[in-house]
Amino acid sequence: MKKYNLFTGRLVKHILAIYGQNVFILFTLLICPFFLQGQPIFSGRQMIGFNDQWSFSKDNQSWESVTIPHTWNAKDVMDDTPGYYRETSWYKRILKGNPALIGKSLFLCFDGLNQEAEVYVNGKLAGTHAGGYTRFIVPVTALVNHKANFKNEVLVKVTNRFNEDIAPLTADFTFFGGIYRKVNLLVTEPVHFYNGDYGADGVYIQTPTVSAEQASVRINSSLENSGTTASAFQLKTTVYNQQGKAVSTHTLNVNLKPGEKRVVTQDLPVIKKPELWSTKNPVLHRAVSRIIDAKSSSVLDQVANSIGFRWYKFDAKKGFFLNGEPLKLMGSSRHQDYEGLGNAVPDELQIRDVTLLKAMGGNFLRVAHYPQDPVILEACDRLGILASVEIPIVNAITESEGFTENCKHMQIEMIRQNFNHPSVIIWAYMNEVLLRPKFETDKPRQEQYFNNVRALAQQLENLTRREDPSRYTMMALHGDFDRYHKVGLTKIPMIIGWNLYQGWYGGELKGFGQFLDKHHRELPDVPLLITEFGADADPRIRSFSPLRFDKSVEYAISFSQVYLNDILSRPFVSGAMVWNLADFSSETRAETMPHINNKGLLTLGRKEKDTYYLYQAYLMDQPFIKIASRNWKERTGIADSASLFCTQPVQVATNLDVVELFLNGKSLGLQSSKNRICEWQVPFTAGLNQLRAVDPQKPMLSDQTSIDFTLLPYLFSDARDFTTMHILLGANRYFMDGEQQVLWIPDQPYRKGSFGHIGGAAFKGGNSRISYGSDKNILNTDLDPIYQTQQVDLKAYRMDVPDGEYELSLYFAELVGGTPKEMLVYNLDNQIVKEIGGQRIFTLNLNGKKFLDNFNIAEEYGYATAVKKTIRIDVANGQGLLLDFIPVKGAPVLNAISVRKLN
Incomplete structure (x- = not known):
């Protein structure tokens, strides 16, 4: 024991010297209860991490070691097999008995588990929970054996199966x-703060009056005595300012009988001239509530919460006001998953999301479409980000008592668990609930369904206003104004959020501003937020002539400029949240990057896209310059005529009026900003090109990047060192294959001395929103854009390459036919064009010799499947490469072509 005390003393001194008192207290909370076999050295609340040493099984028989957080879907949602594992799995862990815990109350606290749970301790059911996005707490005191080192088994049964009584039913995530x-x-x-109250900690803070002169604080505390004897104690609450000074204290004497629960209210003395919380100066106070034993004066329990003193209002005509000052709410929505991790994301990466939003100049986060990890709102409180939170009623409802009760339960959980966050100003409860209306062929039955949707909305509205009269309520609706208005949903919440995609899923860009004006005209007394808007931006795809749904970064830039201008120019628009902060997983999606929604300003791995820089240029209040296309570090293109350079555009995002651009130290001149973008036509030469964008008034404000440019010859005869070329047919976009570091360029009609197709037309997809190509998931490849466009019914393809030995690769995919797939419901004006099937058979000759005979892509490989055919060929006597396409049945196709010189 002497050695133990000596070791402990040295360890304590070491921790105190390096980390200070706060970390030492945390250390004792986490470690000491398991070191000691006698009585613990302190009393009160202990929150102990319980995330290691778990085992996981899909069959409750074979087990693997895992660490929490954990998901079983991190990989299978990204493969080519439709669907992913949505069944039952099991987790188990040992909790060693400890006599020091005798007489204590024990609870297992789950911050989030998707989506139904049964928790067993030593084979006995301890608790259940339905819903995948809120915290729940399971009391286990009576089931734990406290005998020293007894191995208590904790077993958790989890399923993410479809359950028609649990939201969400369907969703684009x-x-x-x-x-x-x-x-x-x-x-x-x-005796403790009651934590059986919908997963909350039992302390609820209100600030009934706040002004620059004074602030009042009211605290409702839910108390419980789970012991066998009566208890007399003091409930003491103290508010500390940011400097740690007590600014208000209230003490209340309380007596609780055995087994009694009671809610008590404390009105604290008024705080004079409080430091106000705002998005620019998020000053946090701290409220510490303590239960103090009347006899021993020991602290039996303690809960601390942040307080932000602020007042706010939404005005249907003038927008949003914080602390009496107008503030346009600008930010993003957020999903919680991350590249390679699914939704099992560590705290550091989640907090970084909020930091990136703040760095963008954002001041608002829509926590969508479900409550998220507690660290998200903690970060919003600390960084000055206002927020809305919502439960996951998405697309549709089930007309059942079970569904209604689960939704109401989720709403209460969400509100009570997040009640004390000063960042939260809105509670929401439905998203695009009429997007996929049921019973389209039975109008009387559909009317009944609409009535039930409205009734559920009204119940949730009433419940929310009872639970928290101090905050606003909101529903997020898609752009079918007339339907929502007719059903009556626009009359229920205090705020309407609109998810609008004119110029993307449907309509034209100009329709966005027209929609905003319609709301203001027809609902003049209802405040308005834009809860979603955005366009996909696959960071691998670029275009100098961007089109709707080409997935190019350039289209997303022009789309965002229109939307931001319309939002910022209308005072009655309280704010807007771009969809989305980062790309996120959506297993049912296909398109250029299957299983991912690419509307994020950041990639799934949180790399900035050009659009992120554009939003910085619009939202930041300090001077800003960023070369927007800096991430396109490896470019290629065809030389201008016989020149030794290729002219391509470069965009710079800025909030300055004028920017100067330098290429390899030479000025390319000044350009005025238009909609926060300056653009130059840059003559790139082969090799490394240094770009530097500068504020001409303050040259110290600048941004720079390097572009490695591969110059392709205007005529093959111009380049003796020509080696490779990769060409997309039927496309006008560039594509960067990050796997092979291959750069693909758009095709062109054949030009003598160069290359190109002869005859044919670009393939157009089977619906009205796609400018060209297909949005099908191409099997057996992660490089879908290579195969999603093609030239149809071409007669020949010619490349006038110099004599030599070449490797020629041809890329095919049958884009017509196969098993019909339900189109994404979000494509609002998606006119389905019936695919005309039938056989496609053709013969392909290469330089007069048969290469592919009676080639039938679908029969040999299947539909929407990547096919690559490669051949080596000697080119002599100036004949170049000539592919002749000879139709047998249907029209010949070619999706892409690449050529590599071997000597």
């Missing part, structure tokens, strides 16, 4: 399964 947020073991004294 992946329903990852697993214990994907943290787990804690909570230890308290028998």
